[in-house]
Structures are given as C-alpha cells and as structure tokens.
Amino acid sequence: MGTVVIDVMLKSEILDPQGQAVAGALPRLGFTQFTDVRQGKRFELAVDGEVTEEVLAAAREAAEKLLSNPVIEDVVRVAELTDETAGQPA
C-alpha cells in the first residue's frame, strides 16, 4: 500500500493571517530568530497498490482541481510518501 503526499501553500502575494498569528506567538515563547511564517496544507492520499506514474498523475489532477485553489494557492509538491519525503525525525 502506497501513499502520495501533496503540499499546498498560499501564493506569496496572498496575505496569510494564520501564519501571521503564529509569527506573532513565536517571540513570546523566546523564538526571536524567525522573521516570517507561512502556513500551508499537507494531504496524504492512500492507494491500495504501488504509487505508479498513473497514480501520481491522478494525484496531480486532484491537487489542481480540488485540493488547491489556483487563484490563491500553489501545489508545491506531489510525491510518493517515503521515509525521505516524510521527513526525518527531529
């Protein structure tokens, strides 16, 4: 069983009120080195079999059609979820 990971971010020219709220809270916790925060969305789509080229193509289409709004957001990643793409433990 495979999983496709999709990351969606607000376009840079669109105001991100949620990111700003987070950015405002960080200094209060002592994290003063971060100058800006942008908050995005991550989707994980599971499939029964392998993550094939066809599966990735369908995921890209779903990302453009439903998971993002091209007026305000960019799909920044569509990839098979592996140990590498999942990110290493901190």
Next chain:
Amino acid sequence: MRIGVVTFPGSLDDHDATRAIRVAGGEPVALWHGDADLRGVDAVVLPGGFSYGDYLRCGAIARFAPVMDVLVPAAKGGLPVLGICNGFQVLCESHLLPGALIRNDHRKFVCRDQVLRVENTATAWTSDFEQGQEITIVLKNGEGGFVADQRTLDELEGEGRVAFRYVVRDGDGLNGRNPNGSYRDIAGVTNERGNVVGLMPHPEHCVEPGYGPSLDGLPFFTSVLTSVVNA
C-alpha cells in the same frame, strides 16, 4: 417568478433567503445540493452558512455538489445567480466569479451593520438601486477578505465589475480599514454578463421592518424579478 434557494449541508441562511424572496413578491423554490435539478427556476440564490463545515476551503466542496453540475452551465448561459457570503465563496470556487475569499486580515469574526456603496446597477440583482447609492446591511463572516491578483483587480475595475464596495469612514469603528481586509474595499463582484453576483454582506437579513438595520436588502430581490421579466 420562481427563485430557487440551494441548501447544502451546513447552509444557515437558506430560510431567510426564502423569506426575502417571498417578501419581495417572488415564489421561492427549495433546491437540494444532492439533486442535479434546478426545477425550472428563473433564478437561484446560494445562501450563507458553512457548507461542509468550511472544510478544505470555504465553498470548495460545495462547488462539486450535484446541483452545481447543472447550475454552473445554467449560470454561464445567463441564469441570474446571487451568492451571499458562503454562496459568494462557492461562486468563486466554481470560477463563475473571479478572485477568492480568505480569512479576515484581523483574524476575528466580524458581525456588524455595514455601509456599502452600490457601484454597478446594471446587474440582474442591482437594477433597483441608484448608481453610487449607499446602503446598510448586515455583515457577518470569518473568511470574507476578497483577494485576487493585481491584473484581475484592474480588469474588474476597468470593466465596472465591482458591484459593491465597503464604505470606510471616520468613527465607524474600523480604524480607516474595511471590515475584513478585502483588496480595494471590494464587497461584491459580478461576471461580465451581469447575471451572476456575489457579495459577503447579507441582504436577506434586511428585508422586513423590525429586523436588521434597514430594508436595503429588498432591492436585490425585487431587481431580479424585473430582470427576469425583461429577459
């Protein structure tokens, strides 16, 4: 004159929209999100609320409801459609109207009586207003900031497709800013043809004496009766 009101899971103001249509002299017709059927109506209102819990993005899931499969082509063919608040968000997600609505810039829910200026009286839903008329209707939203890229905004202005603008005045409690961070104070827009109109404030709450700050919502619903007769 039969005017449909669509109910999605999470719609909130469908009953007030229904009532406003009746008060204006039209015959309201209930439409269901799961039915790909407009029941032969002459116009459609997409009401306010929180369709599908505002999950993913406001209006993003409602946009793919079966009723939208028939509404989108009908709107492109000239059927008058009014989107109020969540209905406006659905119209933007459907790409029947340009731009998008994002979280208010001040990050708080806003609920107030709001002054708007009518910028375009040539649409199906605004013909009973005077050009430049100032109206006061209810505004209540958490994600009502109208955004679009500069080119789209310039196009909208150039083509007179800004239907309503927030009026910002000293002493109105807004500190010189519009109530939700909308670019260029845009409260509502129309498509090129003028049959599809969307706005964040709620005209359907302002149609009867004793409820709401005015009766300024009524002309929306009387306008469409005239426009359908003349069509």
